[in-house]
Amino acid sequence: MSGEIIKWSALLPDQRDALVHEKVMGQSLLCDAQLLVSRCENPRISMAFSVWHCPICDYVGSGNNSPIANLHPNKRPVPCYTTSLDAAWLIVEHFDELVLVVHVKPRWHCTLHKDEAPSGDAVMNTPQEAICVASLRASGVEIDTKEEAG
Numbered sequence: 001m002s003g004e005i006i007k008w009s010a011l012l013p014d015q016r017d018a019l020v021h022e023k024v025m026g027q028s029l030l031c032d033a034q035l036l037v038s039r040c041e042n043p044r045i046s047m048a049f050s051v052w053h054c055p056i057c058d059y060v061g062s063g064n065n066s067p068i069a070n071l072h073p074n075k076r077p078v079p080c081y082t083t084s085l086d087a088a089w090l091i092v093e094h095f096d097e098l099v100l101v102v103h104v105k106p107r108w109h110c111t112l113h114k115d116e117a118p119s120g121d122a123v124m125n126t127p128q129e130a131i132c133v134a135s136l137r138a139s140g141v142e143i144d145t146k147e148e149a150g
Contacts, residue, residue, distance in 0.1 A: 005142045013082055016132065020081045024091060024135040029078065031057035081132050088128040091135045094130060101127055112133040
């Protein structure tokens with residue numbers, strides 16, 4: 001990685017989710033429709049009654065102008081990994097070798113390992129956050145989880 005240490009407490013929930021989506025799950029945050037347009041390929045957006053649908057990212061918009069050029073936000077929906085246990089479980093399924101999530105009151109401890117990558121370990125307040133931070137660390141992202149003294 002770049003050697004940058006990311007301060008977990010400084011990130012908003014949607015920033016945390018986007019970080020996990022990109023670094024752990026290997027998913028782009030942008031819709032591929034814009035890339036197709038830049039290569040002069042037609043993403044085949046369906047339009048009816050000024051309402052259109054992007055078949056690549058499922059975004060639905062409205063307006064009479066070109067949806068890709070003017071109205072498309074070019075962002076894929078990102079699961080709420082840090083707040084939804086269902087979404088966090090997608091990460092657990094992504095790590096097919098060693099996954100351990102244990103409740104050690106009052107906190108949650110998670111250890112993840114995948115292939116030859118380094119093991120990721122985290123102790124957090126919720127199981128979702130423990131899974132997210134451990135998965136980022138197992139993916140080589142340096143995360144600082146120390147809370148700032150107020």
